Amino acid sequence: MTMVLDRSVESAIARLLQIGGRGGDPQATARRLSDVYPTLRALSQASVHDLCQIEGMTKKKAEQLLAAFTIGIRYVEEPKVESPTIRSPQDAYELLRDELRLLNQEHFVCLYLNTKNQLIARKTLFVGGLNSSIVHPRDVFREALKLSAACFIALHNHPSGDATPSREDIEVSERLVEAGNIVGIACLDHVIIGEDHYVSMKQRGYMNG
The missing domain is CATH 3.40.140.10 (Cytidine Deaminase, domain 2)
Known part of the structure; x- marks a missing residue:
């Protein structure tokens, strides 16, 4: 299922951008990102160069955003390990x-x-x-x-x-x-x-x- 960038996702991206450096309105930058990349899949496949074309984005912010995607993808792909059962x-x-x-x-x-x-x-x-x-x-x-x-x-x-x-x-x-x-x-x-x-x-x- 493709995840659309709704308001809650925009807000999460804005918080990441705020951590990524000062300057600009992170909420407005997140909105501009969602206009160009309407789904999480599209955004995750963008390059640092592509993201830096968006007003308010810097190289540091772009790298941090893509790093967050990498962690998320690894988490989803990680095999689930069953916790041991202790009965005795x-x-x-x-x-x-x-x-x-x-x-x-x-x-x-x-x-x-x-x-x-x-x-x-x-x-x-x-x-x-x-x-x-x-x-x-x-x-x-x-x-x-x-x-x-x-x-x-x-x-x-x-x-x-x-x-x-x-x-x-x-x-x-x-x-x-x-x-x-x-x-x-x-x-x-x-x-x-x-x-x-x-x-x-x-x-x-x-x-x-």
């Missing part, structure tokens, strides 16, 4: 195992998921010694709310290679469950990653609150 602690472990298992500092990571358990984003929230005073639910759920996440899985590594839960790990898990019940965003699991294995705090019974 094993899925979460396999996603981050190679990245976390040999680190010499503890990294606390959250995998934020949508209602279909598809990954929205992964965030490293804390680095260093993990304890319940450092890992605050406020920071975890702030990101969840920002991302409109339905739920999340927390993970962290044990640099010792032994994934046995510590007292601090249990406390963090309990606090995340409690906060999730209040906010309405469930912490599905807290996975501890060792050198060649993992422990699910959910499966161990520490997250049944």
Whole structure:
């Protein structure tokens, strides 16, 4: 389908031209462009030289406008990559195992998921010694709310290679469950990653609150 340069498109072009340099009325220049190039396809196929024939256009503005088209075309042509679905602690472990298992500092990571358990984003929230005073639910759920996440899985590594839960790990898990019940965003699991294995705090019974 050919996209006609209507008022909304003209306004978007005018904003680009305004960024591209001072001088002239960008809205008027955008209107003159639409008179000569009535569709986005026609405008995108113009050369810098052609665009510079339009009153108010400069070489810099023309190059910036065509660069915006190039980005848009690449975006449309880019193959869609399906977000991974995380349905179990094993899925979460396999996603981050190679990245976390040999680190010499503890990294606390959250995998934020949508209602279909598809990954929205992964965030490293804390680095260093993990304890319940450092890992605050406020920071975890702030990101969840920002991302409109339905739920999340927390993970962290044990640099010792032994994934046995510590007292601090249990406390963090309990606090995340409690906060999730209040906010309405469930912490599905807290996975501890060792050198060649993992422990699910959910499966161990520490997250049944």
